[in-house]
Amino acid sequence: xxxxxxxxxxxxxxxxxxxxxxxxxxxxxxxxxxxxxxxxxxxxxxxxxxxxxxxxxxxxxxxxxxxxxxxxxxxxxxxxxxxxxxxxxxxxxxxxxxxxxxxxxxxxxxxxxxxxxxxxxxxxxxxxxxxxxxxxxxxxxxxxxxxxxxxxxxxxxxxxxxxxxxxxxxxxxxxxxxxxxxxxxxxxxxxxxxxxxxxxxxxxxxxxxxxxxxxxxxxxxxxxxxxxxxxxxxxxxxxxxxxxxxxxxxxxxxxxxxxxxxxxxxxxxxxxxxxxxxxxxxxxxxxxxxxxxxxxxxxxxxxxxxxxx
Amino acid sequence: xxxxxxxxxxxxxxxxxxxxxxxxxxxxxxxxxxxxxxxxxxxxxxxxxxxxxxxxxxxxxxxxxxxxxxxxxxxxxxxxxxxxxxxxxxxxxxxxxxxxxxxxxxxxxxxxxxxxxxxxxxxxxxxxxxxxxxxxxxxxxxxxxxxxxxxxxxxxxxxxxxxxxxxxxxxxxxxxxxxxxxxxxxxxxxxxxxxxxxxxxxxxxxxxxxxxxxxxxxxxxxxxxxxxxxxxxxxxxxxxxxxxxxxxxxxx
Numbered sequence: 099x100x101x102x103x104x105x106x107x108x109x110x111x112x113x114x115x116x117x118x119x120x121x122x123x124x125x126x127x128x129x130x131x132x133x134x135x136x137x138x139x140x141x142x143x144x145x146x147x148x149x150x151x152x153x154x155x156x157x158x159x160x161x162x163x164x165x166x167x168x169x170x171x172x173x174x175x176x177x178x179x180x181x182x183x184x185x186x187x188x189x190x191x192x193x194x195x196x197x198x199x200x201x202x203x204x205x206x207x208x209x210x211x212x213x214x215x216x217x218x219x220x221x222x223x224x225x226x227x228x229x230x231x232x233x234x235x236x237x238x239x240x241x242x243x244x245x246x247x248x249x250x251x252x253x254x255x256x257x258x259x260x261x262x263x264x265x266x267x268x269x270x271x272x273x274x275x276x277x278x279x280x281x282x283x284x285x286x287x288x289x290x291x292x293x294x295x296x297x298x299x300x301x302x303x304x305x306x307x308x309x310x311x312x313x314x315x316x317x318x319x320x321x322x323x324x325x326x327x328x329x330x331x332x333x334x335x336x337x338x339x340x341x342x343x344x345x346x347x348x349x350x351x352x353x354x355x356x357x358x359x360x361x362x363x364x365x366x367x368x369x370x371x372x373x374x375x376x377x378x379x380x381x382x383x384x385x386x387x388x389x390x391x392x393x394x395x396x397x398x399x400x401x402x403x404x405x406x407x
Numbered sequence: 408x409x410x411x412x413x414x415x416x417x418x419x420x421x422x423x424x425x426x427x428x429x430x431x432x433x434x435x436x437x438x439x440x441x442x443x444x445x446x447x448x449x450x451x452x453x454x455x456x457x458x459x460x461x462x463x464x465x466x467x468x469x470x471x472x473x474x475x476x477x478x479x480x481x482x483x484x485x486x487x488x489x490x491x492x493x494x495x496x497x498x499x500x501x502x503x504x505x506x507x508x509x510x511x512x513x514x515x516x517x518x519x520x521x522x523x524x525x526x527x528x529x530x531x532x533x534x535x536x537x538x539x540x541x542x543x544x545x546x547x548x549x550x551x552x553x554x555x556x557x558x559x560x561x562x563x564x565x566x567x568x569x570x571x572x573x574x575x576x577x578x579x580x581x582x583x584x585x586x587x588x589x590x591x592x593x594x595x596x597x598x599x600x601x602x603x604x605x606x607x608x609x610x611x612x613x614x615x616x617x618x619x620x621x622x623x624x625x626x627x628x629x630x631x632x633x634x635x636x637x638x639x640x641x642x643x644x645x646x647x648x649x650x651x652x653x654x655x656x657x658x659x
Contacts (some may be wrong), residue, residue, distance in 0.1 A: 127488040271466035334649035
């Protein structure tokens with residue numbers, strides 16, 4: 099499994115590089131605008147400014163547009179979304195107008211229209227539009243997620259949590275939603291709930307170190323001896339998964355072991371036997387020496403305070 | 408070897424070529440008819456909420472089962488209870504539901520309708536052409552393939568001729584029809600585009616595969632396998648691994 103993820107990340111990186119190269123080429127009049135736009139769509143890259151510029155120039159060119167044939171409608175959609183990202187509501191409105199004339203009654207266009215309301219900040223209208231879509235198809239994941247996004251954009255976190263919970267009751271295998279919920283819970287300081295979400299994320303994708311790290315941080319924040327010990331273990335697993343490159347995890351191990359020794363006042367034999375914290379401290383020192391020598395003294399002092407070096 | 412049979416050129420002009428042309432035309436026609444008859448895609452996928460939810464539950468339960476060693480014991484226990492706890496667990500399948508599921512699949516009128524349409528567009532033209540070929544062109548040799556074949560090919564190439572003395576490399580007209588029926592797939596994918604090929608074999612496969620999935624059954628199976636797994640927390644071991652990683656890093 100690790101090998102396949104490595105390959106897929108490698109190809110993803112190559113595609114991204116290709117995207118940037120194509121962007122450069124197209125921006126300087128070297129052609130390949132359509133290839134660039136197709137690739138951006140496939141990678142779901144969010145580069146609204148170039149997409150808007152290149153897409154509009156394609157759409158305004160009648161011969162180029164007719165060459166695209168039925169592909170032009172996807173381009174209209176792409177440009178509309180990019181225009182909304184750039185706050186060019188007028189352009190978006192035109193694109194959506196063309197699309198709704200071509201596909202009357204389409205859900206996909208309906209979503210775009212709702213998105214336009216959102217871009218204008220017309221929350222009530224947008225919410226009504228999404229509710230309509232959901233009435234026709236209660237499994238429209240995008241509409242569900244947009245509704246959550248609206249609640250979040252209004253700063254109404256409790257409603258967002260409510261919607262997210264409802265969404266997750268239906269689509270409980272959607273780990274992006276779990277991550278969103280976890281982050282909202284952290285921002286609301288509801289750490290126990292956040293911990294649950296991170297557990298869910300770790301279950302779904304156990305090889306992603308960021309989830310281990312986030313879970314450890316939530317546990318550390320919760321405090322208490324047991325949570326601290328668990329947090330230290332998760333910091334350790336993050337170190338293992340990242341090959342010791344994650345500074346945050348190294349700090350985490352140091353902080354956890356300092357907090358644990360404070361709580362147990364050195365009575366805990368089991369913790370003392372582990373060398374992890376001193377190793378982590380050493381790794382930190384080495385890292386700082388290499389990358390930021392001016393701050394090395396600070397780190398050394400801090401670690402001394404924690405009695406780690 | 409028996410002496411060569413001389414095939415009349417009229418056979419080529421009035422049987423061999425027309426038969427192939429008609430087969431191609433029918434294939435193209437069938438494609439367009441089935442396209443017309445296909446119900447619009449927007450109305451067909453309106454999945455039942457229960458099925459969607461059950462599918463998601465199964466995915467989530469499976470990830471709990473496969474990576475249970477990555478979460479603390481307490482968290483695992485809570486989740487296991489949540490999934491498998493008697494009647495209220497998420498993976499619990501009511502008895503009558505399990506039996507109903509199979510029946511519901513057959514009684515779903517939409518699905519049956521769709522299948523019938525597909526079948527109809529496949530079977531009706533086939534029957535008609537077969538009858539037509541049988542009526543007009545039965546019982547004579549229509550072509551000769553340029554290489555010899557063994558006796559086993561007789562059934563395939565000389566359908567409709569009950570003579571054992573004719574060389575196997577002669578093709579009867581009915582067999583020519585069958586060869587066309589199954590052999591034109593490549594041509595259709597050229598004419599109608601790659602994905603539009605009227606691929607009968609694939610249609611059959613889809614039909615068979617579509618009936619197999621039964622969420623109630625996979626729920627039960629998932630519950631059973633969750634019931635028996637032992638939780639073995641991998642994190643304590645991770646600490647030692649992390650130590651080794653750091654040691655290696657420091658040595659560099």
